Amino acid sequence: MLKPLLEKLAEEYKGRFLLAMVNADENPELSQHFGVRSIPSVKVLFQGQLVDQFDGALPEGQIREFLDRFALPPAPGGDLRAEAAALVIEGKLEEALAKLVEASKQKPEDQAIQLDAVDVMMQLGRNDEAGQLLSGDYTQEADRANALRARLALAAGAADTAELEARLAANPADHGARLDLSRAYAAQGDFRAAMEAALEVVVRDRAFNEGAGRKALLTLFEALAGSDQYDDLIREFRRKMSAALN
Template structure:
């Protein structure tokens, strides 16, 4: 199974916790419900609640209170913020829709077109799409941004259901109903299955080769690209000797030590320290050595979502160091 990125999930969840005010959306929805219905031939009605299946709904601002807030008192509602022009959204949304149907109502997928319903995106403080937010009991509880590998999404959802199962009665009811019916077997991409199996067995080189083949055939496949970056990083980090940090601290001119030490620090959740180490090396070097360190730092940026605050700061510092 592809390992989740706890830094990204924790950062987004912390940003959402207690900071999202959905009252404005609630007020707009209640006002819309009190308004008289338009005459035939007048303004268009809101999009129907049921979209791509019984557990996938298309939500507008007027429907948000009933279809998201109220539903979330029974089961989690996973809000998928997307747009028609967003290519990564077109990769993530089908995965979420398939998983929602397979969950048999243990959670509901609410799809929000941010162009049609910009106030919903504003309420969540969304800076990039796709962004996925889990709502429970009327409040956001977890979130992630960007395209994620399917195994990582499954793990995220499983952890969410485990945490909420005793609080939201609809989860157990839906799971009990799923036992009575024979679920359709999930069709998995054999290329990803082979890559993930190699990864689970610690065969990083084999996994990297498998993901690279997918990218060679599908250069726009962000799931394979993200997984390949994770595999390469974990292979380096696990192969590095933890004592290399001391060697790097005492030998700032040793480029190999600086790169390996940054990997060790990043794997140990010392994100800013790893970035600053490489930025310092860039300031001290020139020519091929500087290019090598810069490339390594940019590769590490790719392990995070584009709007991660640590990455944003490091990118600004990188620009200052280079120019």
């Protein structure tokens, strides 16, 4: 289908062209004006003038070639940021960080790019550098910056997980040790394990230390809220926490 393909490309091209959909049956005068003879029909307008067109559903590659002739050039740093995001997914964090540094040089006012770099630095364990970069004033990305600061604070809670796991094996009711273990997992970047440990405290004793298990989960949710990659994890454990509390 042409419509979803064009919508996907409009999203991917990020404002380099404006997509407008018109129902030919509901707009016969417009269809006649632009000489629409078959459906679907794609028209390219520039400053109100028809500059090119094609009819029918073409393969994606041909549509991309067609669009590239007319679309605006990419915004500085935009493609590099997308490339960096793809590298993060592949686990190539050093390469991703290099792309983001280059993108930030091209577009130094873009706070989203700077925070992407902070996120990658933290995944690499370069927390001192991340903290220095986070010390700036991120007025345009305040919520995400605060979430990353909260995540950086979690990283300061490193502890010996083996020792804590041994304590829990000896006494599964040691909720304090379980919460310490949750913080230790979070400091290592194992956020699923951190949430599982905190949730276990909620399940075993929701009232422990004035609801410390629930508070630990909320802290984790807040700390990870600025990164799309954790959205599914947050939703999963919000549901589990809600079920445990009801």
